[in-house]
Amino acid sequence: MPLEGLNPYHLQVGSFVLINVILGVSIFVTLSTGQLSLGNAGFMSIGAYAAALLSTQHQVPIPVGILAGSLLAGVAGILVGIPSLRLSGVYLAIATLGFGEVLRAVLINWESLTGGAVGIASIPQMGRVILAWGRDRGFSPESLGLQSNQFISLSVFLILLLCTILTVAFFLRLSRSRVGRAYAAIRLDERAAEATGIPITYFKVLAFSQGALLSGFAGALFAHSTSFVSPEDFTYHRAVEILVFAVFGGSEHILGPVFGAAFLTIVPEALRSISDYRYIIYGLLLVLMMVFRPQGVIDPPLIRRFRRSGRGASA
Amino acid sequence: MFLEQLVNGITLGSIYAIVALGYTLVFGVLDIINMAHGEIFMFGAFVGLLIVSKTGAPLPLAFLGAVVATAAMGLLLERLALRPLRDRPGASHLASLISTIGVSILLENVAHKLFGAGNHLFETPFADIRFKIGPVTVYLVQAVILLISLLLMAGLALWLSRSRAGKALRATAENLETAGLLGVDTNRMITATVVIASAMGGVAGVLVGMAFNYINNQIGLSMGLKGLAIIIFGGMGSVYGAMAGGLILGLSETFVVAYGSSGYRDAIAFVAIIVVLLIKPQGLFGQAPAETGR
Numbered sequence: 001m002p003l004e005g006l007n008p009y010h011l012q013v014g015s016f017v018l019i020n021v022i023l024g025v026s027i028f029v030t031l032s033t034g035q036l037s038l039g040n041a042g043f044m045s046i047g048a049y050a051a052a053l054l055s056t057q058h059q060v061p062i063p064v065g066i067l068a069g070s071l072l073a074g075v076a077g078i079l080v081g082i083p084s085l086r087l088s089g090v091y092l093a094i095a096t097l098g099f100g101e102v103l104r105a106v107l108i109n110w111e112s113l114t115g116g117a118v119g120i121a122s123i124p125q126m127g128r129v130i131l132a133w134g135r136d137r138g139f140s141p142e143s144l145g146l147q148s149n150q151f152i153s154l155s156v157f158l159i160l161l162l163c164t165i166l167t168v169a170f171f172l173r174l175s176r177s178r179v180g181r182a183y184a185a186i187r188l189d190e191r192a193a194e195a196t197g198i199p200i201t202y203f204k205v206l207a208f209s210q211g212a213l214l215s216g217f218a219g220a221l222f223a224h225s226t227s228f229v230s231p232e233d234f235t236y237h238r239a240v241e242i243l244v245f246a247v248f249g250g251s252e253h254i255l256g257p258v259f260g261a262a263f264l265t266i267v268p269e270a271l272r273s274i275s276d277y278r279y280i281i282y283g284l285l286l287v288l289m290m291v292f293r294p295q296g297v298i299d300p301p302l303i304r305r306f307r308r309s310g311r312g313a314s315a
Numbered sequence: 316m317f318l319e320q321l322v323n324g325i326t327l328g329s330i331y332a333i334v335a336l337g338y339t340l341v342f343g344v345l346d347i348i349n350m351a352h353g354e355i356f357m358f359g360a361f362v363g364l365l366i367v368s369k370t371g372a373p374l375p376l377a378f379l380g381a382v383v384a385t386a387a388m389g390l391l392l393e394r395l396a397l398r399p400l401r402d403r404p405g406a407s408h409l410a411s412l413i414s415t416i417g418v419s420i421l422l423e424n425v426a427h428k429l430f431g432a433g434n435h436l437f438e439t440p441f442a443d444i445r446f447k448i449g450p451v452t453v454y455l456v457q458a459v460i461l462l463i464s465l466l467l468m469a470g471l472a473l474w475l476s477r478s479r480a481g482k483a484l485r486a487t488a489e490n491l492e493t494a495g496l497l498g499v500d501t502n503r504m505i506t507a508t509v510v511i512a513s514a515m516g517g518v519a520g521v522l523v524g525m526a527f528n529y530i531n532n533q534i535g536l537s538m539g540l541k542g543l544a545i546i547i548f549g550g551m552g553s554v555y556g557a558m559a560g561g562l563i564l565g566l567s568e569t570f571v572v573a574y575g576s577s578g579y580r581d582a583i584a585f586v587a588i589i590v591v592l593l594i595k596p597q598g599l600f601g602q603a604p605a606e607t608g609r
Contacts, residue, residue, distance in 0.1 A: 083593050109576070247413045287417040294403060
C-alpha cells in the first residue's frame with residue numbers, strides 16, 4: 001500500500017504551502033487593481049481569531065466558524081478599504097501595515113478575549129475532529145493502512161487542497177470576467193478606466209475586501225490546522241512574506257503567487273539541514289530575483305510560451 | 316515629573332528623528348522606501364557596542380566605527396541592490412521595495428548568526444552621571460544624545476540648503492532626469508545620499524544603545540517601523556517633517572506610557588499615521604503631489 005509511506009511532516013509542509021498559496025492569491029487580488037497592501041497579515045489574524053474563538057468558546061462547528069471568520073475579515077476589508085481609497089503606492093502600503101500593527105497591539109492587550117501574547121491554544125484541529133467523527137461511526141484509519149497521525153495530516157492536507165483549488169479556480173475565472181477586466185483596466189490606468197465608465201471606487205473596494213476575505217479564510221484554516229494561534233503569527237514578517245509571494249512569483253498572473261508561495265515555503269524547509277543560513281539565502285534570493293527578473297518568475301509571456309509549446313507537442 | 320518626562324520624550328524623539336531622516340533622504344532622491352535601513356541602523360549599534368566593550372575605546376571612536384561600517388553598507392546596498400534595478404527599464408516600483416526587503420532579511424539573519432538573539436548590554440562610561448537643572452534631573456547621557464542629534468540635524472539642514480553638493484542633491488530629488496541634463500552626476504548623488512543616510516543610521520544605532528542600555532538583532536525592525544511611520548506622518552521626503560514627526564512621536568510615546576497604558580506604546584505611531592493620512596494624505600509637512608498633465 002503506497003499510503004503507508006506517508007510522512008506527516010511532508011504533509012504538514014504541504015498544508016502550509018496550500019495556506020500560503022491562498023494568502024498569495026489574496027494579495028494578488030488586491031494588487032491586480034494596483035493597490036499595494038501590507039495589511040493581509042492583519043486580516044488573516046481576524047479570520048484566525050474569529051474562527052478560534054467561535055469554536056473554543058461557543059462550540060460553533062468548524063466550517064461555520066471558518067465561514068464567519070472569512071466574512072468578518074471581508075467586512076473589515078470594506079471598512080479599511082473605503083478610507084484607503086485616498087491613498088496609493090507606498091502610503092497605502094504603510095497605512096495598511098499600520099492597521100496590522102495596531103490590530104496586533106489590540107490582540108496582545110485585550111487579554112480577556114484573545115488570551116494576550118500567549119494566544120489561543122487547543123483549537124479543534126480539522127483532522128482530529130474528522131478522525132473522532134469517523135471513530136464514532138466505527139471507522140478506523142488502519143483499514144486504509146494508515147496510522148492515526150498519518151490520517152490526521154492527510155485529511156487536513158486534502159481539505160486544504162480542495163479549498164485551494166476552489167479558490168484558485170474562482171479567481172482564475174474572475175480574471176477572465178467583466179470584474180477581472182475592470183481590475184486590469186484600473187491597474188493599467190485608473191483615470192482612463194474611470195473615463196470609460198468603470199466605477200473604480202466600487203471595484204477597488206471590491207478587490208480590497210476580496211483580498212481581506214481570502215486572508216481571513218486562510219487565517220481560519222490556519223487556526224484549525226495548527227490548533228494554536230498567537231499574535232506572533234501575524235507580525236510584520238508575515239505581512240511582508242505574503243507580499244513577497246506575489247512579487248517573487250509574479251503579480252501579473254494568478255499562477256505567479258501560487259508558484260511564489262509554493263517555492264518560498266518549500267525552500268526554507270528544504271534548506272533545514274543548513275538552517276543557520278537559510279534565511280540569509282532567502283534574502284539573497286529576493287535581491288537576485290529583483291535584479292535579474294523584477295517582474296517575478298511567472299509572467300504572461302512565459303505562460304503564453306508554455307501554452308504554445310504544449311499545443312505544438314499535442315498537434 | 317512632567318518636566319522629566321518632557322526631557323525623556325525629547326531625547327527619544329530626537330533619536331526617532333535621526334532614524335526617520337535616513338528614510339526620508341533616500342525617499343526624497345530615489346522615491347523608494349529603503350526597507351533595509353532599520354537593519355543597517357542595527358549593525359551600526361552592534362559595531363559601536365563591539366568597539367566600546369571589546370577594545371574599551373572611548374565613545375567617539377564607537378561613533379566613528381559605526382559611521383564607517385554603515386556607510387560602507389550603504390555603498391554596497393546602492394551598488395548591489397539598487398543600481399542594477401535602476402538601470403533596467405520597466406522595473407516596477409515594487410522591485411526596489413522587495414530588493415531592500417531582501418537585504419533587510421539577509422542582514423537581520425547575519426546579525427542573528429554573528430551576535431545571537433539575546434540582549435547585549437550597552438554600557439556607557441558616564442551612564443550614572445546626572446545633574447539637576449532647577450527641579451529637573453537630567454542624565455548626562457540624555458544631554459549628549461540631544462546634543463549629537465541636534466548637531467546632526469542642523470548640519471544636515473545647513474548642508475542641504477547651503478552647500479553645492481546639497482543643492483545638487485536637492486536638484487536630483489526634484490527631478491532626476493533634469494538634474495542629469497543640467498550636469499549633475501546623478502548616480503554619484505544617489506550613491507552619496509544612500510551612504511549619508513546609512514551613516515546617519517549608524518549614529519542613530521549608537522545613540523539608541525546609549526539611551527536604552529541594551530541592543531539586540533530586533534531593534535532594526537522596531538525602530539525601522541517607527542521611522543517609516545514618522546516619514547509618512549511628517550510627509551515623505553520632507554527633512555523638516557521627519558524631524559518634527561520624530562519629536563512628536565517621542566513625546567507622545569513617553570507621555571502615553573507615563574500617564575496611560577504601556578501596552579499600546581508601539582501602536583501609537585501607527586494610529587497617528589492612520590489618522591493623519593485620512594485627514595491630510597500627503598503628511599503634515601508634505602506637499603500635495605502635482606497633478607500630472609495628460
